[in-house]
Amino acid sequence: MIEIEKLKFGADGLIPVVVQDYYTKKVLTVAYMNRESLEISIKEGHTCFWSRSRQELWRKGATSGNVQRIVSITADCDYDALTAQVIKNGPACHTGADSCFNNVIYQNEQKNPFSLNALYKLIEGRKTDKLEGSYTTYLFEKGLDKILKKVGEECTEVIIGAKNDDNAETIYEIADLTYHLLVLMVERGISLSEVSDELAKRHVVDKKVKQETSKTQ
The missing domain is CATH 1.10.287.1080 (MazG-like)
Structure with missing residues (x-):
């Protein structure tokens, strides 16, 4: 297990987090954490992000109830991006969809x-x-x-x-x-x-x- 000190947060103090369903392995969303929200996520066991639009901490599901229980958080080889595997309670997207990724831009018909x-x-x-x-x-x-x-x-x-x-x-x-x-x-x-x-x-x-x-x- 690595220490948070090894992570490379950006100039804005943020690190991208790919949130993935623990069971289906489907990508649910891409969000951002700063050091504080990461520490809260680890301590509480539920995803807490940094909202770039509101410029504040964002505990996923605090108002909707669609919380995400963290199974694991993994850093990439450069320590500048994270993957969080979660067990979700309800939709991951604010639209009510299971995932934020539903708009197909390209699909190889031979590999469908x-x-x-x-x-x-x-x-x-x-x-x-x-x-x-x-x-x-x-x-x-x-x-x-x-x-x-x-x-x-x-x-x-x-x-x-x-x-x-x-x-x-x-x-x-x-x-x-x-x-x-x-x-x-x-x-x-x-x-x-x-x-x-x-x-x-x-x-x-x-x-x-x-x-x-x-x-x-």
Whole structure:
């Protein structure tokens, strides 16, 4: 672990911090810290930045509740930039988005990896901008009962695939189930980040339980 004295703050007394989701590794935002805000972040275990626009300390989530619990802070090879891995509680962006980085400037079509976020956005678009002939649009037009019926059917198909000891079939059906769950989430207005945050909370609770159990043994 390095000492803060080794860090190279800029002429304005600031150092850039790339904030990254601990679980997904997604970049959430880029902010700045001065020595005081870094020391507060380390002491309190939650991100505290320096707001360049307001010229004051900015404890992330102080008003919104969208705090970021720090897992680690790492310096680069020149000690003039930081990466903070965090477990976030709610959106990272002031717009309410999961991340500040959502505006695609360039995308290599030959290197366009699949992501649940991209699929969620596509499904979301099928609800707001209906496409004739689209199965997803059809589900939204039929409504919640139809979507729930499909989720139930796909759950059964996953069980059958697993009971048949057929991994290929099980994977196929899990993919179908995942898609229909995403449709249900969009229909109910549930975001991926809300599910991710719920899982993160359970993970933290599990660790605490294990720690408490080990102490009593």
